[in-house]
Amino acid sequence: MTSSSRLQKRNGETIVSSSAVTEEEYTIANDGVKSNKKLVKIIGRFTRQLITITHWDDLPDWQKDNEHIHEGYVKETNSFINCFESLFFLHNESVNIYSHMVPGLCALFMLLIDINIIKKFPTTTFVDYFMIDLFLAGAFSCLILSSAFHTLKSHSLFVAIYGNKLDYLGIVILIVTSMISILYYGFYDTPYFFHLFSTITILFGIACGTVSLANKFRSREWRPYRATLFVCFGLSAVFPVLTGIWYYGLEDTFKRIQLKWIVTEGFFYIFGAFLYAMRYPERICPGAFDLWGHSHQIFHVFVVIAAYSHFHGLLSAYEYAHEMLIK
Template sequence: MMGTRKRSVITEETALNQKGRRSRGTSKPHERRLYSWDEIPEWQKDNEHILHGYVKETQSWRELIRSLFYLHNESVNIYTHLIPAVSILLIMLFATHHVINEYPTTSAIDYIMIDLFFLGCATCLSMSSIFHAIKCHSLPIATFGNKLDYLGIVVLISTSMISILYYGFHDNSYLFYPFSALTSMFGFICGYMSLKDKFRSREWRPYRAAMFVIFGLSAVFPIVAGSFVYGVDETWERVQLKWIIWEGVLYIFGAFLYGIRIPERFAPGVFDIWGHSHQLFHVLVVAAALCHLRGLLGAYAGTHAKLSQ
C-alpha cells in the first residue's frame, strides 16, 4: 500500500509539473512585461535617453489592446491626448450651447465655426493617441499611425486658422476667403506630403519640415493684412492676438523640449515613465489648444457685441 501511495503521489506531482509547464508554455510573452532600450528592435528606437518601459513589438492586436491597461513609457502620451479628445467630442456633440454665450445676432454659422475648431482639435488629439497606442504592433502599423499623427496636426492648424479668420474678417470677404484658401492650400500640401511615402524619406525630411514651418508662419500674413486695413489695435482685438501668441509660444516651447529631449537627456532613465519631453509636449499642445479656444470665444464675443450695438 505504501508503494501504491508513493506511486500516486509521484503521479500527482508529475501531473502538476506538466500542468505548470503547459501553463508557462501558453503564457503571453508581452503581457505586462516591459523591455529596455537594448531589447527592442531597431525600428522602435527613437529616444536613446528613454532606457526602460518599452512595450516590445507585439505583432498582435490582442497584446496591443492589453498594453492600454498597464503602465509603460507610452501610457502618458496616449491618455494625455485621448482623454481631452473624448471630452472635446462630447462637448461638441452635446454641450456646445453651454460653451457659447448667445447674442441676438448669433447664428448657425457661429456654431459651425466653433465646432470646426472642436472637430479639428479632437481629430488631432485622437490621431496622436492612436499613433502612440498602436506603434508597438509592428513597423508597418507604426508607420501608418505616424502618418495619422501628422495628418491630425495639419487638420488642427487648418481648422484653428480658418475659425479665427472668420471672426477677424467677418465683415471683409476680400480678406477672409483668400486667406482661408491659402490656409487650405498649405494644409492640402502638408497633408499630402505626410501621407506619401516618397516625401517621408530621409532626403525629403528637411523639405517636409520646411513646409510645416511655412504653414504655421502663414498665420502672420492675415495679421499683417488686418493691421493695414483695421489698424494694429483693432486687429489685436478682432483675432484676440494675446491668446494666439500664447498658443504659439506653448506650441513652440513644447516642440523645443521635444526636439532637444529635455529633461531626459540630462538624466537618462529617470523620466522613462513620467515626465519625458514627448509627454510635456503633449500637455503643452492641450494647453495651447485651450488658449486658442479662449481666443476664439473672445473673438466671437467681440464680434457679436459690436453687431448687437
C-alpha cells in the same frame, strides 16, 4: 454510487477512477479544476504583460527612437489585442496616450453640447456654431489620432509608420481648423480677406497632408523640403495678422483675434516642439524620465494647453464680433 472512490487528474482534466463517486463530488472537483485554469490564465496574461515591458537594448532597431529613455518600452507585439491591453498598465507611452485621449474626448463632448457652452446673441447663426465646432472637431481628430498612434505603435513597423502618418495628418487638420475658425472672426465684416487667407490655409494644409501621407515625400532626401513646407505653413499665419493691423489698426486687431491668446497658443506649440526636438529634460539625465516627464510627454501637455488657449481666444473673438454687430 459510493463515496469511497478516488478522483484522479490526467492532462489537466478530472477523471473518475475505477471506483464510482457521487455526482456532487464529481461536480466539486471539476469546478475546482476550472477555477484553477482561469487563475492560471489570468496570471499568464499578467505575466505576458510584464514580459512586453523591456529595455532599450532589447528593442528591434525600428523601435529605437530616443536613446535617453532606457526603460518601460512595450516591445513589438504584432497583436492589436496586446496593444489594447497596454492601455491598462504603465509604460513609457502611457502618459502620451492619456494626455491626448482624455482632452480629445472632452473636445468631442463639447462639440456635442455646443449649444450649452456658446453664448447666444441675437445675431448668432448656424455659421457661428459651425466655425466653433470646426475647431473642436479638428482638436478631437488631432488628439485622438495621436493617442491611437501611441497605443498601436508597438504593433509592428508597418502599423507604426502608418500611424505616424495619421499622427501628422491630425496635426495638419488641427492647424487648418484653428486658423480658419479664428480668421472668420478676425475678418467677420470683410469676407474678401477671410476667403483669401482661408484658401491659402487650405492649400497649405493639402500640401502638408500630402507630404505627410505619401511615402515618396517621407524619404530622407525630401526631409528638408518637408520641414520647410511645414515652417512656411506656420509662418503663413503672420500675414493675416499683419493685414488686420494694416486694415483695422493694432487695437482692433488685438480684440478681433484675441491676440494675447493666439500668442500664448503659439508659445506653447513652439516651446513644446523645441523641448521635443532637443530631447529635454531626459538628455541631461538619461533614464530618470523613462515613465514620467520626458520631452514627448511635455510636448503633449503643451499641445493641450495651446489648444485650450485657442479655444478660449476663439470664444472671446466670437463674443467680441457679435457685441460689435449688435451695437
